[in-house]
Every structure is written in C-alpha cells, then in structure tokens.
Amino acid sequence: MKTVIGLEIHTQLSTETKAFCSCKNDVYAEVNTNICPVCTGQPGALPILNDQVVEYAIRAALSLECEIHEISSFDRKNYFYPDLPKGYQITQYFHPIATNGHVDLNNGKRIRIQRIHIEEDAGKMFHSSETITEARSSLVDLNRCGIPLIEIVTEPDMEKPEEAREFMEKLRDILRTIEVSTGNMEVGALRCDANVSIRDKERSSSRVEVKNINSFKFVQRALEYEIERITEVMKNGENVPQETRGWDSLTKSTVSMRSKEAENDYRYFPEPDLPILVISKERIDRIKKELPELPDEKAEKYEKTLGVTRDNAKILAKDKTLSKYFENAVASGLSAKDTSNWIVNEVLALFNSDSTEFNHERISIDNLKKIMDYTNSSKISRLVAKEVMAEVYKSGKDPDTIVRGKNLLQVSNENELISVVKEVIAENPDTVAKYKSGKTSVLGFFVGGVMKKTKGKADPKIVGKLIKQLLDDEN
Amino acid sequence: MLFKKSVEGLIEAIKHRELSEEEVIEYFVKRSSKLNSKLKAFLSTCKIKKGKGFLSGIPFAIKDNMQLENMKTTCGSRILEDYGSTYTATAVQKILNMGATVLGKTNLDEFAMGSSTEYSAFFPTKNPWDVERVPGGSSGGSAAAVAAGLVPFALGSDTGGSVRQPASFCGIVGYKPTYGLVSRYGLSAFASSLDQIGPLTKTVRDAAIIGKTIMGIDPNDATTVDKKIDLIDKIESNVEGMRLAVPVEFMKDLNQNVKNTFKKFIEDVKRLGVEVEEVPIPSLKYAVAVYYVIAPAEASSNLSRYDGIRYGLRVEEDSVAGIYNQTRDKGFGSEVKRRIMLGTFTLSAAYYDAYFDKAQKVRTKIKSEMDEVLESYDAIVGPTTPVTAFKFGEISNPLDYYLQDIYTIPANLAGLPSVSVPMGLIDNLPIGVQITSKRFEDAKVLRIARSYEKIRGEFPMPIGGELK
Numbered sequence A: 001m002k003t004v005i006g007l008e009i010h011t012q013l014s015t016e017t018k019a020f021c022s023c024k025n026d027v028y029a030e031v032n033t034n035i036c037p038v039c040t041g042q043p044g045a046l047p048i049l050n051d052q053v054v055e056y057a058i059r060a061a062l063s064l065e066c067e068i069h070e071i072s073s074f075d076r077k078n079y080f081y082p083d084l085p086k087g088y089q090i091t092q093y094f095h096p097i098a099t100n101g102h103v104d105l106n107n108g109k110r111i112r113i114q115r116i117h118i119e120e121d122a123g124k125m126f127h128s129s130e131t132i133t134e135a136r137s138s139l140v141d142l143n144r145c146g147i148p149l150i151e152i153v154t155e156p157d158m159e160k161p162e163e164a165r166e167f168m169e170k171l172r173d174i175l176r177t178i179e180v181s182t183g184n185m186e187v188g189a190l191r192c193d194a195n196v197s198i199r200d201k202e203r204s205s206s207r208v209e210v211k212n213i214n215s216f217k218f219v220q221r222a223l224e225y226e227i228e229r230i231t232e233v234m235k236n237g238e239n240v241p242q243e244t245r246g247w248d249s250l251t252k253s254t255v256s257m258r259s260k261e262a263e264n265d266y267r268y269f270p271e272p273d274l275p276i277l278v279i280s281k282e283r284i285d286r287i288k289k290e291l292p293e294l295p296d297e298k299a300e301k302y303e304k305t306l307g308v309t310r311d312n313a314k315i316l317a318k319d320k321t322l323s324k325y326f327e328n329a330v331a332s333g334l335s336a337k338d339t340s341n342w343i344v345n346e347v348l349a350l351f352n353s354d355s356t357e358f359n360h361e362r363i364s365i366d367n368l369k370k371i372m373d374y375t376n377s378s379k380i381s382r383l384v385a386k387e388v389m390a391e392v393y394k395s396g397k398d399p400d401t402i403v404r405g406k407n408l409l410q411v412s413n414e415n416e417l418i419s420v421v422k423e424v425i426a427e428n429p430d431t432v433a434k435y436k437s438g439k440t441s442v443l444g445f446f447v448g449g450v451m452k453k454t455k456g457k458a459d460p461k462i463v464g465k466l467i468k469q470l471l472d473d474e475n
Numbered sequence B: 001m002l003f004k005k006s007v008e009g010l011i012e013a014i015k016h017r018e019l020s021e022e023e024v025i026e027y028f029v030k031r032s033s034k035l036n037s038k039l040k041a042f043l044s045t046c047k048i049k050k051g052k053g054f055l056s057g058i059p060f061a062i063k064d065n066m067q068l069e070n071m072k073t074t075c076g077s078r079i080l081e082d083y084g085s086t087y088t089a090t091a092v093q094k095i096l097n098m099g100a101t102v103l104g105k106t107n108l109d110e111f112a113m114g115s116s117t118e119y120s121a122f123f124p125t126k127n128p129w130d131v132e133r134v135p136g137g138s139s140g141g142s143a144a145a146v147a148a149g150l151v152p153f154a155l156g157s158d159t160g161g162s163v164r165q166p167a168s169f170c171g172i173v174g175y176k177p178t179y180g181l182v183s184r185y186g187l188s189a190f191a192s193s194l195d196q197i198g199p200l201t202k203t204v205r206d207a208a209i210i211g212k213t214i215m216g217i218d219p220n221d222a223t224t225v226d227k228k229i230d231l232i233d234k235i236e237s238n239v240e241g242m243r244l245a246v247p248v249e250f251m252k253d254l255n256q257n258v259k260n261t262f263k264k265f266i267e268d269v270k271r272l273g274v275e276v277e278e279v280p281i282p283s284l285k286y287a288v289a290v291y292y293v294i295a296p297a298e299a300s301s302n303l304s305r306y307d308g309i310r311y312g313l314r315v316e317e318d319s320v321a322g323i324y325n326q327t328r329d330k331g332f333g334s335e336v337k338r339r340i341m342l343g344t345f346t347l348s349a350a351y352y353d354a355y356f357d358k359a360q361k362v363r364t365k366i367k368s369e370m371d372e373v374l375e376s377y378d379a380i381v382g383p384t385t386p387v388t389a390f391k392f393g394e395i396s397n398p399l400d401y402y403l404q405d406i407y408t409i410p411a412n413l414a415g416l417p418s419v420s421v422p423m424g425l426i427d428n429l430p431i432g433v434q435i436t437s438k439r440f441e442d443a444k445v446l447r448i449a450r451s452y453e454k455i456r457g458e459f460p461m462p463i464g465g466e467l468k
C-alpha cells in the first residue's frame, strides 16, 4: 500500500487593502462595511490590481524557492454562488506568477511545489441552518470578498499524514516570518485541501479531495481518517469513487460533498479587465535581498555557530518573535546553549501550559537574565527558579522582588544547614543503617529530606557534602 | 433653430452672449419632452449639472448602460429595471466636470446586444428620418436624440459598431476611440475587451471636442493608457497625399445603391489629393464569426453578476438555484439569453480550444493583417453599414441581423480608432462612411473625416428637424 498526498493551500495575504479595490482588508469589521462597487460587483465596476499583493506573492514564492515568472496573467473562474458577487473569481489559471518550488521536511524529504497563483477570496455566508440547502434564509457578508489570497499547490509528494501536517506547519512558519500572512488556520487565514489516493500492487484508488480542514491537528487527523476509510473500501474490493469530501471536526470524520460528475465547469478564460502582470528581474532581486532569514536557515545557524541542539534550534527558529527573543538574550551576554535550554524547557512550558502564544513581554529578557544569573551563581536552586519564573509570568513582578519577598535565596552557609542535616539524620535511623551497610545510594534520600525541610532553598551540593561528612564521621 | 447648432456653435453663442446657459438648457428640455414621445429615445430624463467649464450650458444624453449616481441605470433590461447607480462613470463625470447638463439616459438594445433597439426590454426607439424604421443600435436612443436635435451630443458605447452603426442610420457622426483611450469604469460591461465609449455628434469637430474631454488614463480602469492625443489641434490640416485602403472584402456583395454612394465618397476625397486603392484583407471574412464567439463568451461572464442576490430583479424561490433560474429567466430577454448560452458553450472545457481559443487566434490574425495594411495606408475606409435603416421587424433571423455589424466589428477586434461620418442619402435615408486607422491615430481618423465633411458640405437633418 502506498499513499500519495498532495495539498492545495489558500493563504490570505495581510495587505492593507483588498486585491482589486481600495477597501480595507479587515474581516473583523462590522459586516458589510468594507465594501465598494468593485467588490460587490456593481455594474460597470472594474478591478485594479493592488501592487502590495504582487509584492507579498513574490516574497512567498521566493521563500518557497519558486521560479517567478516575468510575465503572468489573470483569468476568470466562473461559477454561481451567493458569496461571489461577480459570478466569477479572478485568479491566475493559465499563467501563474510562480512555479517549481519546494519545502524540505525535517527528515530531509523534499516536497515540491507545483505552482503559486494570486486570487481573490469570496464573501462569507451565514445560514439559518447547517447548510445552504437546509437553510430557510442566508445572509452574506462581503467584507471578506476580494481579500487577496495566494493558492499554493504541492506535488503529490507526501506519503504520511504527519508529513502533511509538518509541511503545513513549516509553511505557516515561513509565511509568518516573511510577514505576508497570519497563517492562522482556525480563522481561515490559512486553508488546506488535501488530495489523497492509495495504491496497492494490483490497483489504485481514485483521487479523493478532503476539504474544510481547519487546524494543523486536523490536517493529520483528517488524512488518517481518510486513508483508513479508503483502505477499508479497497479491502472490501469496492471501488473508490473520485469525489470531494468534507472534514467534520465534530464527528472526526469525512463526508461526501460532491461526486466528480457534479464538479463545476469553471469556464476559465483570460480576464479582459486586467493587463498582463509584468515583474522585472530587478524587482525580484530587490525582494530577494530584503527577505528575512527563514526558519530553516536560522535553525542551522543556531546549531552550527551557536552550539544549540538541533531540536532547540528548530523550535527557536520557527517563530519570529521567539527567535528574536532568543537572539536578544544571547546579545545581552547570556550563553546561547544555556539560554536555549531555558527558553525551550522553562519559558515555553509556561505558555504551552496556558495554550497561549509566546509573548516576550510576559518574561522580559532582563527578567530571564536575572533568573538565570540567580541559578547559575547557585543563589537559588533550579526548582526555585521554576517557581520564580512562574510568578514573573503570572504577575509580571521583578524576580529580585519575588526572591527577596519570599526569602528564596539558597542557603549555602554550612553553619545554617548543619542543624537541619543533623535533624534529618536523626529522624531516619533505618536509612542511616542502610548507608552504613554500604548502600551509598541512599544519600539522595537525605538530600531530598533537607531540601524539603528548607523548601528548596538549600544548596543541594553543599547538603550532599555535609551529609556525607556527618555519616562518615560517625564511623 | 437652436437644435441645428453644433456643440461648438452653442458654445460660441453662449460666449458671445447671444444666449444664456439657462436658455439653451431650457430650449433642449422643452424640445426633448415634445419630440421624445414620438421617438422614444429616452428611458429616463433628468437635469443634472455638477461642474463648471467650457461645456457649461450644453445639454447632453448618455446611453443607459453608463452609471450616473442617484439615477436608474437599466441597461435596457428588466433585470435592472429599478437599479439605482451608486456612482458615476468616469467618462460621464469628465463631461459633467466641464459643466454640461445631463438631460436623460437613452434607450438601447438590452445590455447593448443588438443593432436596432428592438431588443430593448422596454420599447424600441424610432429613427427620426422615418419612424417606421430602426435608429440602429445598440446606441440607438443616443443616435436618434442627436439626429433629431433633442440634445447636441450624446455618449454611446461601441462593442461591435454600436456607436457607428446607429450614427450611419441616423445621419450623424459616431466616433469609437482607440481601445484604452476612454475609461470603461462605470460602463456596464458587455464584452470587456471590445467595449469602448464614444461620442455621437452632428459634426466631426464636435466628436473631437467630446472625445478629447472623455479621454485619459483612469486609476479605476486598468486597461486605459497614458497617452495624450490632441484631437483638435491638426483637425483642419489638409490630407493631401494620404492613401486610403478599401478592403476588397467590404465591396463584395455590396448593394448597388450603397456602392454608388460610396463611389461618390471616393470621388470627393480624391479631389482632396488622396489616393484610394482596393486592398485585400483576407481574414476580415472571419470577423463576424470571431466576434460572435468572443463577445458572447465575455458577456456570459460579465452578466453573471445579475443573479438576483444583491440588487436588481429577484424572483423569490425556495432554493438558491431556483432564485438564479427564475430571476435570470424573467430578467433577461431572448437575445441576451441567446448570447449567454453561446458564450457559456464556447467557454466550456470541452469546447474552449475549438471555439474561444481559436477565435482569439483569428482575432490576432485580423489585428495583424489590419496593422499591416495600415503600415502602407493612412486609413481603411468603406461604408459603415451594408444597408440603410431597416424597418421594425424586418430582420428576424439572428444571423442576418448579426451581419449589420460586418464592417464595424473589425475595428473593435483590433482595438482601432474608427469614425462614421454621413456620406449620403439613399431614398432619403442616411448612410455613413467609416474611417479607421492605427491604434492611437485617432487624430488622423478625425482629420480625414473633417476634410471629407468640409468637401461634402452640410448634411441635412431629418425634415428640418421635425418628424415626418
């Protein structure tokens, strides 16, 4: 059995204005307020290409290693739907702006990108029931209508649902890094349709398209479900019809939307209202130069020149604000390796436990530095450090204030610790006996006891030394 | 006899204080309301003035497929019978900015698809030369209004001859500028790659004046070009030594009356020192076929927006598909439906290569053959129409009807400037001569037309401007 997966991805570009009119690109505005004769399809209105769309599309295409075409053009995709005011969508069907790109997965596998083209989004519909056919009434909001999209079409180079998910996440990280899209799947700024087909020795299934996948997790879940479903159908010796299915995130399953026969004939033809799009070599070169470092390049740099572990490097390089945070911390004099561990293991853990996105203001570099300094100079233990950081994260208080206020400084003064150590030894005669009989591994038990009594403030190294001294002395 | 005056004549009269701006406007308002009941040139009337400029005091009319804010723009269709414009077309705005006053919106074949105004969803307009006959179309309302002196000039739109053909039928000047010179913003699209707004006037000089006013690059129309052409500047210069080409294809099958009238034109221009030769342009024989693939294809897409969802007619049904079907069935007339069907067919995946794609290739061929001829000749000339105005209902077969545009279509396919000037009367019905030149040689086209107009002499108005 061999599974073949290809993706068609739509990304909303976060330009100031819409693709073909000067309305604001803002889906959150009050319904039907960002509209004009052009995006509502009034008679006589004409599209004007927003140059920022071209700029963003080139940026994306270059980041995905595509060939940019000096000449591309626009076409009309004709179909009727109430959220499509003109009765056609302006897209690039015959001559897309870019082709032949790729993204490399972490396992080294190359996923080729067939094409990238510019198009416009449709409006948004609100039905009084689940679907338009059941609904007694439907409302249309045209704020979204005309928002620029790029469609990215991959070759069918993926074999596993995890690969599709990784591809999508990498794509999101790239789009965010180059600041062309929020890459937010949950709100539809990034959408993914997956084509899947399965082949065994004798035969192969038809291609099934899965739509409505609205999160990264569901990219994987929907494909897993669909692969299982197709495999099952094939096992039973039945035919897998070519069709479009929709992912239902409530039932965690796919449902048939339409068969191949019911597909629209979109009657593509060149858009006569827009001249061909000419992109100069100079412009491509300029944009190439202005591109920020992409996540994979950055990760490699962290690994090779800063000595950060590969896993940490990948995590830190993914997100622009995070990598900037890391780089600023290193620039402030902190050790790269140490800092990377702190950020990945401690800082990100706090955000993850809240399932919120990283925000450098919650734990400023100054505060991170202070906590790291306290720990590295053994003024507080790693355990206390975690507590302090959680407190900073929660209240935004200064670590100094927290450490002082809660009296958390590590006790490394032997005179202060000796009485506690003695106490613990006195309370555990059985364990003392074990030690004396040669079981030196129980030393940790005594250290733990002291740490508990001092609420983590004791310096474990010194405690260990003292315990050993006292027990050995008794001999 | 104000109605006989050209735009220029009226401007002069106002300038010399023979008439006030208000007097001129009131005169034409009165004349329009009196004669319109017989001609039915207008779909709606108004009196809208916005700016102040050299056209202050000059009334005009616009074809009812151009947007004029706060007025209805019906496109001659039931589907837009109550549609109110939300903005004003660029070309119209440019004239308003110069102080002219819109007196009304004129009748047309539904969505400009036709050559007679018989396909207007509301009523046909009558030819002021003979009210039993069509004024031509699709800008028939504009042509009739100018010919009968209801307004001194009007705007029309020309997709396959819709300005020049009615000008020929009504005995006035009709000018289609080079594609891209005049903004289409606000012109309800029929076939976007062919549509061009142009003036209908009594004189060639007026056509140049109005043409110059509406031209210019428009940030709202990406197909407009940044080209400054002075149409007036050299319009009176002589044309001695120029060479005109008459396509052999135009002369074949031409009826004797038209042939004779055109011969007279050739004799006239030869007296100006112009050479006239017959030249073959073989691909022209495909022009009508190509046009009736490309124009309906674009139209089928352009008219998709009339779906009953956001504006215009809506027939309530239980399903969305039902709303679409019923709205479009009730809203569109037969000719529009025919063209939508044609266009939908030729664009469908199975037939795209055989029809639309092939038509595009032949279009390119026609363009290059015409360009080639225009390398050695200053202009291509011929009768604007194969016949004079026909009677209502006389042509019922669509294929015969489509041949009305046989001479005018090539200029649209090639995007060339073209003007029709009255060249004579046949049985007291006017017919025009068409002069076409290279892209952006609009000034030359008008200069040749003007030279001919001078030697031809004043062209009569229909029965002294009153109706038979």
Ligand SMILES: [Zn+2]
Residues within 6 Å of the ligand: A018, A021, A022, A023, A034, A035, A036, A037, A038, A039, A040, A146
């Ligand atoms: Zn808009």
